[in-house]
Amino acid sequence: MNAPDIKTARAAAVAATVDRIRAIEQAQGVTRPALDAIKAELLALAAQQHLFPSTTFPPPEGGRKGANRYLLQEDADNRFALYMNALNPGNETKPHDHTTWAVVVAVDGQELNKVYRRTDDHSRPDRAEIVVDHEIMVEPGRGIALMPDDIHSIHTTGQVPTRHLHMYGLALEVLDNRRGFDNGEIKLYNRNFMAPAVAPRD
Numbered sequence: 094m095n096a097p098d099i100k101t102a103r104a105a106a107v108a109a110t111v112d113r114i115r116a117i118e119q120a121q122g123v124t125r126p127a128l129d130a131i132k133a134e135l136l137a138l139a140a141q142q143h144l145f146p147s148t149t150f151p152p153p154e155g156g157r158k159g160a161n162r163y164l165l166q167e168d169a170d171n172r173f174a175l176y177m178n179a180l181n182p183g184n185e186t187k188p189h190d191h192t193t194w195a196v197v198v199a200v201d202g203q204e205l206n207k208v209y210r211r212t213d214d215h216s217r218p219d220r221a222e223i224v225v226d227h228e229i230m231v232e233p234g235r236g237i238a239l240m241p242d243d244i245h246s247i248h249t250t251g252q253v254p255t256r257h258l259h260m261y262g263l264a265l266e267v268l269d270n271r272r273g274f275d276n277g278e279i280k281l282y283n284r285n286f287m288a289p290a291v292a293p294r295d
C-alpha cells in the first residue's frame with residue numbers, strides 16, 4: 094500500500110473505531126468495564142501496524158527527550174480525542190492524572206506504566222503523598238485504562254521507540270486542571286510538563 098492509501102485506510106479505521114467507542118461510553122458511561130471494552134477496540138486498531146508506520150510517526154529527532162504527540166482524530170466538541178505518542182527509549186513523565194478517562198495501547202515499543210495511590214489525607218490542595226500501587230507494561234497486545242482520578246507515570250524502558258495510541262474522553266489541550274505530582278508537590282500538569290501536539294508526517 095502506498096502512503097496516500099495508508100493515510101486513507103488509517104482515517105477510516107480510526108473513524109470506525111471511535112464510532113464504536115462513542116457508543117460504548119454512551120451505553121455504559123465511564124466505568125472500568127466500559128474502559129476495558131474501549132481498550133479492546135483500541136487494541137484491535139493498534140494491531141493493524143501497517144496503518145501506523147514509523148516514517149509517519151517518528152519520535153523526537155536525534156534521540157531527544159520528550160514526546161512527539163500526533164493528533165489522529167477528535168470530535169468537534171473536543172471529546173474522544175485520539176493521539177499517537179512517539180517517544181524514544183529512556184523517557185519518563187512525572188506522575189499525573191487526566192481529569193478525563195484515558196486508554197493507552199501499543200503499536201510498537203514498551204512503556205512501563207506505574208499506577209499510584211495517595212497515602213495522605215487530601216487535606217492540602219498543594220501537597221500529596223503517593224506510592225506505586227502496581228505496574229503495567231504497555232506493549233503490543235497489552236494496554237492500560239485509567240479513570241479520571243487515576244494517577245500514573247510512563248517510562249519508556251524498551252529498546253525501540255514507542256508508537257502508542259492514547260485516547261482521552263476529552264482532548265488534552267482543553268484540560269486545564271490536570272495535576273502533576275512532583276516530589277510531594279501538586280503542580281498543574283499541562284502548564285508545567287505537557288508539550289503541544291504535532292502533525293503526522295504524511
Ligand SMILES: [Fe+2]
Nearest residue numbers: 189191195245
Ligand atoms: Fe498520562
